Amino acid sequence: MRYDTPIFFRAVTPGDYDESTGNYEDDSIIETMVMASVMDTQTETMKLVYGDIRQGSLTLTIQNHCDQTFDNIRIGDKVYRVDRTRRLRVKQSFIVSEVQ
Numbered sequence: 001m002r003y004d005t006p007i008f009f010r011a012v013t014p015g016d017y018d019e020s021t022g023n024y025e026d027d028s029i030i031e032t033m034v035m036a037s038v039m040d041t042q043t044e045t046m047k048l049v050y051g052d053i054r055q056g057s058l059t060l061t062i063q064n065h066c067d068q069t070f071d072n073i074r075i076g077d078k079v080y081r082v083d084r085t086r087r088l089r090v091k092q093s094f095i096v097s098e099v100q
Contacts, residue, residue: 003063005038009070010079032068037061038075041095049084049095056098057083065092072099 008031015025041049041057050057058080060073065087073080073096080096 001037001061003035003037003061005036005075006033007036007038007060007062008033008074009066009068010072010074011069012071031074032070034062034066045095050097054097058096060094060096061091062093063091 011030011032013028013030015027017024037060039059039061041059043053045059046053046057058075060075073082073094079099081099082094082096084095086093
C-alpha cells in the first residue's frame, strides 16, 4: 500500500455577520495535509455502505489516526464527505463520496 496522495482534512468556520453592511463575511477554511493511500471503493463495500453502486466513491487509508475534527476532505480540486470511517490499530480508513 502506497501512501503517495496528499489529502486535506478541512475544517470550515462560517463567516461572522457584519451589522454595518448586513452581509456575512467569507467562511474560513483550515486545511491539514496528510499523505494517504487512495483507491476506488470495491463493489461489495459500496453495496454494504450505500445499498447500491455509487460513482465517485473512494477508499482512503492513512497511517496513524486522525484525532482532529473536520467537516470534509479535499483531494486535488474535489471535495468529499466521509460516509464511513474505521479505526484500526495503527491506521484509519475512510469511505468517502464526492460532494456536488
